[in-house]
Amino acid sequence: MTANVAGYLLQLLAGRWLGVTGYSEFASLLAVQLLCAVPALALQNVVARESVRGAGIARLRALQWRCAVIVAVVAAALIPAVTFALDVGIAACAAALGAAPALVLLSGEQGILQGANRFRGLAVVLGVAGIARVTPALVVLALGGGAAAALCAAAGGLVAAAIFARYVAGSARTTEAGTGEHIVGVLPVLRAAQVQAALMALSSADLIVVRIVLDEVDASRYALGTIATKIAFWLPQAVGVVLYPRMAAPTHSARAIRDALGVLSAIGVVAVACAALAAPVAPLFAGEDYAPIQGLLWLFALHGAILAVLQGAVLSAIAVDRTALAAVTWIGLAVEVTLMVSFARTVPALIATAVSVAAVTTAVVAVIVLRTAERPVAAAAQRI
Numbered sequence: 001m002t003a004n005v006a007g008y009l010l011q012l013l014a015g016r017w018l019g020v021t022g023y024s025e026f027a028s029l030l031a032v033q034l035l036c037a038v039p040a041l042a043l044q045n046v047v048a049r050e051s052v053r054g055a056g057i058a059r060l061r062a063l064q065w066r067c068a069v070i071v072a073v074v075a076a077a078l079i080p081a082v083t084f085a086l087d088v089g090i091a092a093c094a095a096a097l098g099a100a101p102a103l104v105l106l107s108g109e110q111g112i113l114q115g116a117n118r119f120r121g122l123a124v125v126l127g128v129a130g131i132a133r134v135t136p137a138l139v140v141l142a143l144g145g146g147a148a149a150a151l152c153a154a155a156g157g158l159v160a161a162a163i164f165a166r167y168v169a170g171s172a173r174t175t176e177a178g179t180g181e182h183i184v185g186v187l188p189v190l191r192a193a194q195v196q197a198a199l200m201a202l203s204s205a206d207l208i209v210v211r212i213v214l215d216e217v218d219a220s221r222y223a224l225g226t227i228a229t230k231i232a233f234w235l236p237q238a239v240g241v242v243l244y245p246r247m248a249a250p251t252h253s254a255r256a257i258r259d260a261l262g263v264l265s266a267i268g269v270v271a272v273a274c275a276a277l278a279a280p281v282a283p284l285f286a287g288e289d290y291a292p293i294q295g296l297l298w299l300f301a302l303h304g305a306i307l308a309v310l311q312g313a314v315l316s317a318i319a320v321d322r323t324a325l326a327a328v329t330w331i332g333l334a335v336e337v338t339l340m341v342s343f344a345r346t347v348p349a350l351i352a353t354a355v356s357v358a359a360v361t362t363a364v365v366a367v368i369v370l371r372t373a374e375r376p377v378a379a380a381a382q383r384i
Helices: 002-036 038-052 057-086 090-098 100-115 119-142 147-170 186-213 216-234 237-248 253-286 288-319 323-343 347-383
Strands: none
Touching: 002 038, 002 057, 002 090, 002 100, 002 119, 002 147, 002 186, 002 216, 038 057, 038 100, 038 186, 038 237, 038 288, 057 090, 057 100, 057 186, 090 100, 090 147, 100 119, 100 147, 100 237, 119 147, 119 237, 186 216, 186 288, 186 323, 186 347, 216 253, 216 288, 216 347, 237 253, 237 288, 253 288, 253 347, 288 323, 288 347, 323 347
16 A cells, blocks of 8 residues: 555656646656566566475576566667557656566565565565656656656666665575475466556556557546556555465365456445545545546546456466466457547547446456366366
8 A cells, every 4th residue: 555655656747847738758668667567567476486386495586587577678679669559758757667677576576575475575565666667767756857867867776776675585484485496497488478568557557558649638637547447456555464374275266266357346446436435525635626536536446446356356367377267368458449440539538438347347357267277176076
């Protein structure tokens, strides 16, 4: 919650300080940075899973360094293309993409803590990382700096957070995290990354499309509305974090998946209700320029709540290494982008399209995951 609140504060204050004419660039690059964090999230999930299965910490850390190097090379190659596609400054784009390797190293250490069920240490790392990323960026924005300077400061904070995470993960007993000779390669990370990429792309595609189909003012309004989406999406993240090691354990997997999806759905209902009740006071915090979207905040929150359930289902697929399920999410992404680019030309039309596609995609994925999880249980019962 500390990390999430810090992230929302950054976007809220950036929306006010950069204004409706400048916030869209900042928000779009944050969305791109989230997509670049996909390998980091995939690495954390694979490290946690393989730690549960007995992989040694030395091998897991070697894996995270290999992944960081690969991500650094890819991020550097993407800078010109992203700069041109989004019509943003090259310095701001380089700062956003340059944070990707640090995110990989940070997530690798988080995976070690998660796989060992060391949730107190993981909680400290998550909170410190959120503060370390946001505080330098806020200082820069408060002093009048633009998107490039703020993103560069945030990248520096992530480097510091990665160093701190390494200290926390290595400062206590490591035997619980595995000391075996189990070998882990890059391929499992790539399989998990394509699953995670599908989810992150589906959750961020609308922010990128609005830069194409809306004018600068409406694009900024939509971008600020997505703060409600992000709150509903990331607020229940701890559910997946805590239950993930159980999902990776064959004897507990089916029950853990059902528990995760149930709790995420309940939290989503509460998040949507809170967004609807808080909508009238939103312009007081974001500014009157954003008043036209206050009636849509519950819809933005609903989008995030649905995506949170989808994230729980996707995590369960990674936990049991059944990553082919990502095809459904990729199809949903293609449908969403096609509909938005072809037909949506207003803020309400864009968010309604995003919610509709996310709902159908999540329903299909959840049904498949639940049926797949029940099969081993049923087979075991028959043997008994």
